[in-house]
Amino acid sequence: MERYNHKEIEKRWQKKWKEQKLYETPDTVEGKDNFYTLVEFPYPSGNLHVGHWFAYIGPDIFARFMRMQGKNVLFPIGFDAFGLPAENAAIKRGINPREWTYSNIAYMRQQFEMMGTSLDWSREIISCDPRYYRWTQWLFLQFFKKGLAYQKETEVNWCPSCKTVLANEQVVTGVCERCGTEVEKRQMLQWNLKITDYAERLIDDLEKLDWPEEIKQAQRHWIGRSEGALLTFTIQEHNASVEIFTTRPDTLFGATYLVLAPEHTLIESLKDKITNWDEVEAYRQTARKKTDIERTALGKEKTGVELQGITALNPGTQEEISVWVADYVLSHYGTGAIMAVPAHDERDFAFAQKFNLEKVCVIEPRSLDDFTLRKMQGVSGEEKITGRAVAYWPDAGETPEHGFKREVAAILAGKSVYVGEGTLVHSGKFDGITTQEAREAITKAVGGEMKTTYKLRDWTVSRQRYWGCPIPVIHCAKCGVVPVPEHDLPVVLPEIDDFIPTGNGKSPLAKVVDWVNVKCPECGGDAERETDTLDTFVDSSWYFLRYTDPHNDKEFASRGKQEAWMPVGFYSGGAEHTTMHLLYSRFFHKVLFDLGLVADTEPYVRRMNRGLILGPDGNKMSKSKGNVIDPDDMVERLGADTVRMYLAFIGPYNEVGAYPWNPDGVVGVRRFLERVHVLVTKIAEDRKRLKDVSGGSVLIHRTVRFVTEVIGRLKFNTAVAQLMIQFNGENSEPDWRGKLNNKGEWESMEVDLMALKMFLKLLAPFAPHLAEELWYQLGNTTSVHLEPWPEYDPTLVEEEQVTIVVQVNGKTRGEFEAAQDIDETDARERALTLPTVEKWLGGKEPNKVVYVPGRLVNIVV
């Protein structure tokens, strides 16, 4: 008998499947529903690591399962091929980015094939292919025409030493990754997409999605909706005003100063009136140099400068208040200016403490409840009280009520911050009303407006990089920004040799004079091409649509083909894309919907973030740590089926866990597959042992039910466990598979052919090569992967006889066998008469008996 030769088996079937085009998906199949399974397309970094395997194996199992369930399954693949690493490789090693990318893709393709994935390669897309990015450009133009793509001075990371713009990932703790120089902020004219216009819909439409709650929650936080008010403060004597945003207009009467962000334009316009301009300007300069990290890391200590010579009028109190500039106010959120209420905001409180500014308390907490007070055990037994903004220990012997009063006194005296709700005080005619009522009342009274703001900022898509999709616009001195006419698309990325940045912040493309200089499509005069390229997140914001119609050269995807497949039924990917890619592509899809280009407003029905595979030492795999598992090597030694099945077995696929690769764990799976191989091969050699019994054993039916249910929930690890139980047999069950004795010879038992076939079908999604091999060995002549998924017999899986557990006071003291549907009276009777139970009762009468039908009796004494 031949040993389990995984190399030979896997290679042979991979070739056959390819010849048979087993996994090519037609757009429609008579009598079958379509189902779209998607995995984020990979970046062609060079080779597939174990993480890629893990990423694709789960969905591959699922896709194979869905196919056998009778669905016409789209499971496509492509490459997210633009991006920085290709350009870096070009600069460092003098390789052409295109060649680098395409040779990586070629290598990765054959690795994917080795995995035994059921991907449909006929629909492959590559985002750096002009046939693809032509449509990226076309879509960009649709955004532009709708006013959703615009140019604006936007902040970039600038390395003064390399004289280049840096991507966020090139800035490590505030310094340039390459040269270690401190990174500066610099304003540059950049293309942005107006995602903020869609903020509300992006939040509201989350409701209807079948996504894990934590992903939705993360997106809500990212978008960051907050309800508040815009209030206007006039600048005394200078005929100017400042608009501020606050979520707490009810605290207006406690606003004792204003703070402007260093970048606020008003500062510049009041230059003449500000008497300490030099000081102010110096502060602004320092703030500009600071990176975000510095602004926050040194962060707790507040800094700022008063704008001397100007004051503002608090529209509530009509009192003059001072105006400050401080970098704890962010220019890009709200209006870039705040009213500071030190008595009721922790940051303002800290600032006021430092600069000795007045604090006016305008809210009085009504009761303990306003503090959301909690009593708890302290270290030495005393009680600690926490409120929204306070946490303190009452003095010895003090009751919580005393502590509360003391704290209220501290708040009223301006010695403590209180950010909770309560009743207004020191607020003129508004005294006595609740903070909730006051929000709108005060806003109205001072002529402000209620306003919803979002943390979400517009999406800057300009990149000063070569290896990206060219932005299809032309700058004409006369006509301004002119879109490239659609019939001139694609704007092809020119082949160049010099990828070194220009030094003035422009993309290397700016040096390609022939390419840059064009005639204006409108006036025919001299004009220049835009030299920025698009963020790669733009490429990946619509790729799932292209898969539905990958070869279309008339449209980005025809409406009919889209509708055959969209929306994506199941989308699997990494947790790192929760707020970026997932949000961007949802935004894209909504815009396309509004343009009448797609049918749904949401692209993905179901989303799952997968876990992470760690090195054997429990750390993230990295070359420097030497804990990288090379999948090629594992496949060589153990076979793709083993690696696949081990990855399925390693932990629950639908949870964002981190699973260490255990080299010893893999051998367990390999041993299992070897046993399966030996068994089926032996049986196939000795056909007369096969017995075609109708029905199959009870165990196989239960296994079918279990595996079916669990694959649907993506708990592949338990499915594998059940397949092992099935194969090893269960003591209580008649052995379904025959048995080998110690010498590897058959005991004279017949094998249930039906059960064996069902087993191989269940195995097929996990170990597709081995299952196929054994399936043919049993005499079948068509692929196991084309078989319908086995069905279980519901009458067989229900147990008539069950074990009912008997507890006394919640502790298990015995059990008895009974019919599944035994009624309460009988169950109670049986339980009470068990000798062990009688012993534990010790003659006492039970107080109560709880009966859980078909499961347990709990006797309480």
Added chain:
RNA sequence: GGGCGAGUGGCGGAACUGGUAUACGCGCACGACUCAAAAUCGUGUCCCGCAAGGGUUGAGGGUUCGAUUCCCUCCUCGCCCACCA
């Protein structure tokens, strides 16, 4: 600092809507086969205890006849965000 998630044997993990905690795999121990070893197969394997029995799902409290599961507090780890007015 905030948000989200997780803590179960020596290890990865299982346990459906609260109902026999530790399935399955690894490891380990013993046994069979072998001259021997590897491989393979079999048996055992949460802890304490000779046993009867008792204890155990990060710690403490609560709800319940019954809690890994629900609630509260705390601790630890992971991820994301980080002065968002």
